[in-house]
Structures are given as structure tokens and as C-alpha cells.
Amino acid sequence: MGWSFRVARVSNIDIKIHATFFLIVLLFAFQWGVANGLAGAAFGSLLIILLFACVTLHELGHSITAQRFGIDVREIVLLPLGGVAILSRNPAKPMQDLLIAAAGPLVNVVIAIMLAVVLALTGDLSMLGASAMVQGIDAPLTWTTMLLWLLEANILLVIFNLIPAFPLDGGRILRAVLAMFIGQRRATRIASVVGQGFALLMGLYALLTLQFLLLLIAVFIFFGAGRENVEEQASTVLSTQRVGDAYNKYVLTLTIGDRISKVLDYILTSYQPDFAVLQGNRLLGIVTRDDVLNTLARSPNDSNILDVYVTTVMRREVVRVDANATLDEVRTVMGEQSARVVAVYEGETYLGLINQDDLAEAFTVLSFMERFRRRPPSGTTASAAEVAQDTQ
CATH class of the missing domain: 3.10.580.10 (CBS-domain)
Known part of the structure; x- marks a missing residue:
């Protein structure tokens, strides 16, 4: 991905940071710095860096699981809205897709459990019932606050990613389960529609509550779901031609x-x-x-x-x-x-x-050919089987 540079390499996977990533670091530093001065700016910067370390581990969960199934992972890129693991190809089987999708949230579950144990053993136990995120920049600048933030962020990452909205992990899990019963192409189409429906609801809520970051995420999900559907169509169509x-x-x-x-x-x-x-x-x-x-x-x-x-x-x-x-x-x-x-x-x-x-031109031509093959000749009526096939 352009405008990105490598900061690490794990399991033969380049971990890169996009140039725009530093915008979110500056935002956290500014928000915490306004309320707490230089110490707050340092706290906010460290917090967002640790949060994205958790995001990186999440993406490594996907990537290393994909490698176990023989799928090469080109790189992991960290963006202001999260991370993305770029795989060389999609999983060949629904069960592989399910396990790869589930691996990321599972990593966050493990991180959350570890943080909760650390807080229980070393932190102020009374703070475990508090919400560092609710307190926001008014929370005390302590290691306990930092750990609480990370704990809550990992819990939210699990909940958010398991929303059945393609292309989030939950949407991929939904697609994998559906594909076991109705085939990959129809499963992708259904998961994409569900994902775009969630995105529209999320976008409407974001507009009504003036949450512009949430609106940006909704836009990402909406177009991401559509792109996944096109990718699956391309795979199906291109597999018909030598x-x-x-x-x-x-x-x-x-x-x-x-x-x-x-x-x-x-x-x-x-x-x-x-x-x-x-x-x-x-x-x-x-x-x-x-x-x-x-x-x-x-x-x-x-x-x-x-x-x-x-x-x-x-x-x-x-x-x-x-x-x-x-x-x-x-x-x-x-x-x-x-x-x-x-x-x-x-x-x-x-x-x-x-x-x-x-390949792009072949996809366009083959798509039209497939469409015309399914269309009944002029003056005839398509059979019920043909209509059913066309809706798949």
C-alpha cells in the first residue's frame, strides 16, 4: 500500500504504518494535552500507540491463521481507523474463512483477560468497576487508567468486530456459515447486503448524534461490503475460463x-x-x-x-x-x-x-456472456429453475 513504511516484520509479514496514522496520534495527544498539559499529551500518545499494538496483534491473529492454511500474507498496514491484513487470496473453504475471521477477535479476548488479571493482581480493585472511557480525558493519568482503557478497548474491539456486517470479522463469519449451506456466491451476496444494511443504520445514527468518526466507519463498511461482493463475483466468473x-x-x-x-x-x-x-x-x-x-x-x-x-x-x-x-x-x-x-x-x-x-476486461466480457446465457430468448418464458438460478 502506498504512503506506508515498514516498522517490523513478524512471521515473514511486513507490518507497515500508513502516513495518515500519525493523525490519530496527534489527535489523542491534542485532546489529552489540552486538559492535562504536556504529561497529558504524552499519556494520550502512549495510549493510542498501545491501542494500535493490540490492533496489530488482532491482525496477526488473522494473518498467522491464514498462513496455516497456505495463504501468503503480503503485509499488515495500520491506518487511522484500524488495521488491515492483505492476503494474497481468499480462503478456499468456508471453514478456513471462519477460523481466519474468528482468530482476530479471539486475540483481543485473550488480551482483555490478561489485562483484567493484571488489574486484579496489581491495580486498585475499586477501579475495576469504573470506566476509563466514560471519564475520558478527565481520568487520572495513572497506569491503572491506561490498563483500564486498554481493557475496555479490547472488549469493544471484540464486540464491534463480531457485528455481522461484511467486511467486519462478524460478517465474514456469517458468510462462512452461510456458505456451508448455500454456496460461497450466494453467501457473499447475503452477507454484503446485511453489511450494507448495518452500515446505513450506523450512518443514520452517526448523523443524528453528530458522531463523524462513526459516520466515517459506516462509509467504510458500506463500500467494503460492496467491494467484497464484486470480488466474489469476479472469482466465480473468472474460474469459468482457461x-x-x-x-x-x-x-x-x-x-x-x-x-x-x-x-x-x-x-x-x-x-x-x-x-x-x-x-x-x-x-x-x-x-x-x-x-x-x-x-x-x-x-x-x-x-x-x-x-x-x-x-x-x-x-x-x-x-x-x-x-x-x-x-x-x-x-x-x-x-x-x-x-x-x-x-x-x-x-x-x-x-x-x-x-x-x-483480466479486468475478461471479467467484463464473461459477466455479460453469463448474463445473456441466463436470459431467455425473445418471446419465451424462463423456467422456474432458470429464474431461481438467476437470483443466486
């Missing part, structure tokens, strides 16, 4: 003797973003439009740059996929390998390239 039948067969190619000037001619006369460099029928590498333009930008005054051979900017490591793989499997490979373009092979024979733009 990549060997969908890669672009009418493309411009390069040879090792070609120069950058020829690539520029190709860029000007086509919409093709990637060019295979061939020696006979053997793929040596690929040259991308972005790589060429970046090379030119780095050498604006070099008059000889156009005569440089394409092999100087060629990417020699190219991800391969089998021609019999589905487009959805190709999309998964692209995600796992962070590859925008892959090479299609039939055995050891190179066939062509396919990139993310090609």
Missing part, C-alpha cells in the same frame, strides 16, 4: 537486437503495456511500458538513450502459468507473486502474456 483461451494472441513482440526507440514506436501505435522479448519461440524476458518511460525520465539529457538495447531494461524473471489454469487461478498467482503480468505456457512452449488489465 487462460489458454483468453490471453491476447495478437500482440507486438521484441527481439534481443531491438532498441528502446522501437519500444517507443510500439507504445505510440498500440495500447499494449507489456512486450515479450523473444529469441525464436523462446521467451527471454519482458519489457514494460512503465520501465521504458522511467528509464527515459531518469536520462532526460542522454541523446543516446534511444539506441540502448531493450535487454538493458528487460525483466528476466517472469512468472509462469499453465495454459490450463483458470483466470481466477492466474489472478491468485498474480497476487501471491505481486506480478502485474505473467507468461502463459503449454508445457515448455511459450504462448503469450496476460496482465491485470486483460
